[in-house]
Amino acid sequence: MASDLFEAPDYYLVDELLTEEHKLVRQSTRDWVKKEVSPVIEEYAQKAEFPKHMIKGLADIGAFGPYIPEEYGGAGLDQISYGLMMQEIERGDSGIRSTCSVQSSLVMYPIYAYGNEAQRKKYLPKLASGEYVGCFGLTEPNYGSNPGGMITNYKEDGDHIILNGAKMWISNAPFADIAVVWAKNEEGRIHGVIVERGMEGFTTPETHNKWSLRASATGELVFEDVRVPKENILPNKSGLGAPLGCLDSARYGIAWGALGAAMDCYDTALRYAKERVQFDKPIAAYQLQQKKLAEMITEITKGQLLVWRLGQLKNEGRATTAQISMAKRNSVEIALKIAREARQVLGGMGITGDYSIMRHMMNLESVVTYEGTHDIHLLITGLDITGHSAFK
Amino acid sequence: MKVLVCISHVPDTTSKINFTNNNTEFDKNGVQFVINPYDEFGLTRAVWLKEKQGASVTVLNVGTAETEPTLRKALAIGADEAIRVDAEPTDAFFVAQQIAAVAKEGEYDLIIAGRESIDYNGGQVGGMVAALLKWPFINACVGMEIEGDKASFTREIDGGKEKLSAPLPFVIGGQKGLVEESDLRIPNMRGIMQARKKPLAVKEAVDAEAKTKVGDFAKPEPKGAVTMVDADNMEELVKLLHEKAKVI
Numbered sequence: 003m004a005s006d007l008f009e010a011p012d013y014y015l016v017d018e019l020l021t022e023e024h025k026l027v028r029q030s031t032r033d034w035v036k037k038e039v040s041p042v043i044e045e046y047a048q049k050a051e052f053p054k055h056m057i058k059g060l061a062d063i064g065a066f067g068p069y070i071p072e073e074y075g076g077a078g079l080d081q082i083s084y085g086l087m088m089q090e091i092e093r094g095d096s097g098i099r100s101t102c103s104v105q106s107s108l109v110m111y112p113i114y115a116y117g118n119e120a121q122r123k124k125y126l127p128k129l130a131s132g133e134y135v136g137c138f139g140l141t142e143p144n145y146g147s148n149p150g151g152m153i154t155n156y157k158e159d160g161d162h163i164i165l166n167g168a169k170m171w172i173s174n175a176p177f178a179d180i181a182v183v184w185a186k187n188e189e190g191r192i193h194g195v196i197v198e199r200g201m202e203g204f205t206t207p208e209t210h211n212k213w214s215l216r217a218s219a220t221g222e223l224v225f226e227d228v229r230v231p232k233e234n235i236l237p238n239k240s241g242l243g244a245p246l247g248c249l250d251s252a253r254y255g256i257a258w259g260a261l262g263a264a265m266d267c268y269d270t271a272l273r274y275a276k277e278r279v280q281f282d283k284p285i286a287a288y289q290l291q292q293k294k295l296a297e298m299i300t301e302i303t304k305g306q307l308l309v310w311r312l313g314q315l316k317n318e319g320r321a322t323t324a325q326i327s328m329a330k331r332n333s334v335e336i337a338l339k340i341a342r343e344a345r346q347v348l349g350g351m352g353i354t355g356d357y358s359i360m361r362h363m364m365n366l367e368s369v370v371t372y373e374g375t376h377d378i379h380l381l382i383t384g385l386d387i388t389g390h391s392a393f394k
Numbered sequence: 395m396k397v398l399v400c401i402s403h404v405p406d407t408t409s410k411i412n413f414t415n416n417n418t419e420f421d422k423n424g425v426q427f428v429i430n431p432y433d434e435f436g437l438t439r440a441v442w443l444k445e446k447q448g449a450s451v452t453v454l455n456v457g458t459a460e461t462e463p464t465l466r467k468a469l470a471i472g473a474d475e476a477i478r479v480d481a482e483p484t485d486a487f488f489v490a491q492q493i494a495a496v497a498k499e500g501e502y503d504l505i506i507a508g509r510e511s512i513d514y515n516g517g518q519v520g521g522m523v524a525a526l527l528k529w530p531f532i533n534a535c536v537g538m539e540i541e542g543d544k545a546s547f548t549r550e551i552d553g554g555k556e557k558l559s560a561p562l563p564f565v566i567g568g569q570k571g572l573v574e575e576s577d578l579r580i581p582n583m584r585g586i587m588q589a590r591k592k593p594l595a596v597k598e599a600v601d602a603e604a605k606t607k608v609g610d611f612a613k614p615e616p617k618g619a620v621t622m623v624d625a626d627n628m629e630e631l632v633k634l635l636h637e638k639a640k641v642i
Contacts, residue, residue: 022462022463022466023466023590025463026466026470026581026586027586030470030580030582030583030586033580034580037580062582063580063582064582064583064584064586065583068583072584072587077587078587079586079587083583
């Protein structure tokens with residue numbers, strides 16, 4: 003793979019809206035991605051293998067729980083810093099960003115927000131340091147967009163619960179040390195339960211033959227009469243709102259992350275278009291290529307302003323689920339369109355692993371579906387503005 | 395052991411260089427600034443001294459407020475505190491006098507400067523600081539070990555290496571070799587957060603005079619277009635070299 007020449011676009015001087023600390027967070031993450039991710043990611047994606055050695059590097063740079071307070075091993079940074087980190091890491095690869103999103107927003111966040119002090123102390127420092135990798139079990143084979151219908155359940159048995167059911171499409175599952183699993187109790191109310199690898203009856207078969215997120219490990223979580231201590235139940239929030247709260251945090255990160263993938267595609271296409279000569283001129287001089295590139299930078303710029311404002315709202319605790327849905331949906335949609343257009347600018351070269359574009363494009367086919375599908379996010383906006391639910 | 399690391403705030407190596415004001419000033423517009431790479435090797439070596447030998451590390455820059463992000467980055471990498479002498483760094487002698495004043499006041503045991511800064515490439519500050527303080531100076535330093543009040547050094551010389559020793563305090567002009575490129579540290583998030591709480595003192599400049607003044611700058615001529623000559627057509631090649639390129 004060619005060396006990583008990435009230069010971030012900033013057409014509207016959005017950098018002036020960031021603090022010096024934000025810029026240092028972004029630059030440090032970018033430097034790390036250029037050093038550790040770019041040189042090897044294509045090879046891992048081609049092999050369909052998760053680069054496990056990156057766990058330590060991600061932990062060292064602080065990509066696991068950057069907004070979790072320092073006393074629990076996080077960095078205590080704000081939400082814009084978290085977003086910028088996700089942007090830079092997904093600029094490298096959506097699969098690596100997925101690992102960070104899951105660890106930070108779907109495992110550390112619920113333990114921090116819904117767990118008790120003993121659970122926080124037990125798990126969060128190890129998750130922040132990468133000693134533990136976590137995964138998040140909500141989606142089931144028959145319950146994707148409708149997670150409230152889940153079948154996974156538990157029954158009480160003294161100071162334990164007996165957990166049964168199965169979860170699907172779980173990032174990090176094949177090697178995760180712990181899983182935050184959402185299951186119904188005997189009254190049918192959803193609770194979060196921390197399941198540890200090694201508990202009898204708990205298995206994590208890997209999902210093979212993916213054409214997308216190939217450098218990320220995906221699997222199932224299968225529970226057959228798994229005895230889990232009651233102290234592993236997250237006590238401070240229950241009901242569907244609990245897992246959806248985690249998704250708000252992860253989707254927020256994706257809204258920034260997908261823009262990173264879009265920036266990488268745009269940057270690659272722009273550089274290629276200036277260098278590639280046809281009919282004695284760089285192809286950047288032709289109107290059809292300029293249309294593609296001009297539309298790309300327009301959409302990236304709009305997206306940058308949207309996520310920056312969303313970050314401000316999130317810092318103030320005012321970002322709504324519907325606002326986050328809009329940003330996630332928009333960023334992923336424009337990233338996919340930009341990836342497809344950028345691939346065309348590169349012609350045949352665009353389909354090769356010498357460039358990152360097609361890998362981003364294939365990754366984004368997962369990103370547009372997970373954490374709330376493209377259609378569901380539209381309906382969340384629809385519900386928010388009309389007051390009518392069109393889900394059922 | 396108190397270590398003072400001098401940090402220059404320089405344009406990133408990929409920056410496009412332009413000048414303004416009739417070519418008398420560097421155009422900072424759109425330029426990203428970084429820690430001078432030679433200083434970064436020294437900073438990393440200093441952080442090792444902190445981690446392995448319990449040193450305290452102070453980073454110092456002579457510059458205006460715009461250099462503070464560079465000092466914060468040095469703090470995020472591991473320095474304990476930062477000092478900025480609030481002045482436009484007009485020339486090497488001016489800067490050296492400021493550094494010497496800070497060094498005297500802070501009673502440092504050693505000063506690590508870079509061999510040169512990659513913006514103006516003067517390579518004078520370290521030597522001048524050592525002269526002002528009457529301390530030994532080891533330039534082009536690629537290795538440094540400290541034991542008690544003595545230090546041994548390796549420096550790069552033409553076609554080889556020179557090993558020497560000196561008592562503390564001393565000044566070095568460091569470069570790659572003090573640590574390797576793979577040892578350089580990217581600030582992590584916890585470091586960035588901690589940097590927020592570390593002291594960054596702003597000091598008034600001492601009275602000092604610049605000894606030199608910039609006239610103007612000139613950029614190298616842009617590369618001309620390539621003319622392809624058929625490998626068999628030597629006559630044409632010679633003619634072009636003689637008449638057009640005027641090199642033979």
